[in-house]
Amino acid sequence: xxxxxxxxxxxxxxxxxxxxxxxxxxxxxxxxxxxxxxxxxxxxxxxxxxxxxxxxxxxxxxxxxxxxxxxxxxxxxxxxxxxxxxxxxxxxxxxxxxxxxxxxxxxxxxxxxxxxxxxxxxxxxxxxxxxxxxxxxxxxxxxxxxxxxxxxxxxxxxxxxxxxxxxxxxxxxxxxxxxxxxxxxxxxxxxxxxxxxxxxxxxxxxxxxxxxxxxxxxxxxxxxxxxxxxxxxxxxxxxxxxxxxxxxxxxxxxxxxxxxxxxxxxxxxxxxx
Numbered sequence: 666x667x668x669x670x671x672x673x674x675x676x677x678x679x680x681x682x683x684x685x686x687x688x689x690x691x692x693x694x695x696x697x698x699x700x701x702x703x704x705x706x707x708x709x710x711x712x713x714x715x716x717x718x719x720x721x722x723x724x725x726x727x728x729x730x731x732x733x734x735x736x737x738x739x740x741x742x743x744x745x746x747x748x749x750x751x752x753x754x755x756x757x758x759x760x761x762x763x764x765x766x767x768x769x770x771x772x773x774x775x776x777x778x779x780x781x782x783x784x785x786x787x788x789x790x791x792x793x794x795x796x797x798x799x800x801x802x803x804x805x806x807x808x809x810x811x812x813x814x815x816x817x818x819x820x821x822x823x824x825x826x827x828x829x830x831x832x833x834x835x836x837x838x839x840x841x842x843x844x845x846x847x848x849x850x851x852x853x854x855x856x857x858x859x860x861x862x863x864x865x866x867x868x869x870x871x872x873x874x875x876x877x878x879x880x881x882x883x884x885x886x887x888x889x890x891x892x893x894x895x896x897x898x899x900x901x902x903x904x905x906x907x908x909x910x911x912x913x914x915x916x917x918x919x920x921x922x923x924x925x926x927x928x929x930x931x932x933x934x935x936x937x938x
Contacts, residue, residue: 801831862889
């Protein structure tokens with residue numbers, strides 16, 4: 666029996682205003698989720714007002730579990746903006762944050778690019794420890810941390826006490842990685858997960874949303890080729906008690922329906938203790 670809890674991401678509903686956030690909370694609660702992850706843009710929407718944010722969460726009976734940040738290559742955005750937002754996250758009792766490295770297309774990262782992202786991650790880790798927040802390295806297609814060698818470089822050059830691993834199952838496959846192998850390799854450092862399925866059709870980009878590239882060949886859990894049962898077993902074997910956070914960039918049926926589909930899969934395939 667597993668110790669992990671189920672969560673869903675809410676950025677897909679939009680990150681421009683509070684109405685989009687409220688609709689997301691309504692939909693995920695009706696789908697059966699009690700926890701959610703958002704992105705840094707939501708903090709901006711609430712003007713860094715944690716009280717207003719938490720009041721909205723309480724109204725719909727859900728709890729935030731983390732925020733997602735993506736790097737641009739600009740130190741002020743990548744580090745200083747995180748520093749400004751850490752008090753907000755701490756006020757929301759957040760203890761995990763996801764970090765997406767700088768983007769690039771069509772090639773592996775250079776050593777210089779890897780070094781910059783490593784420097785940013787380590788700087789954030791030092792800032793975040795004061796707030797008892799652990800940054801999790803998030804793997805993502807078309808970024809500096811996409812291929813196995815890039816993941817290895819970051820993980821091997823960060824302090825396990827300060828930096829964790831936040832694998833994304835679909836993005837690992839997109840980066841020509843075996844998610845079962847990678848998650849097993851760093852199972853003792855997994856502190857967050859993004860779960861989404863993917864077809865074997867290659868990558869199909871569909872533009873940008875909330876500052877990150879999104880894709881149309883990602884799928885609800887159980888609708889693609891990801892071996893989730895093996896991943897669940899690996900996490901259970903190391904006593905993972907964090908969140909299994911389902912996510913989908915673009916839904917074929919509507920965000921609420923996709924959330925429902927993934928919840929059904931989680932309940933059927935992951936037995937909670």
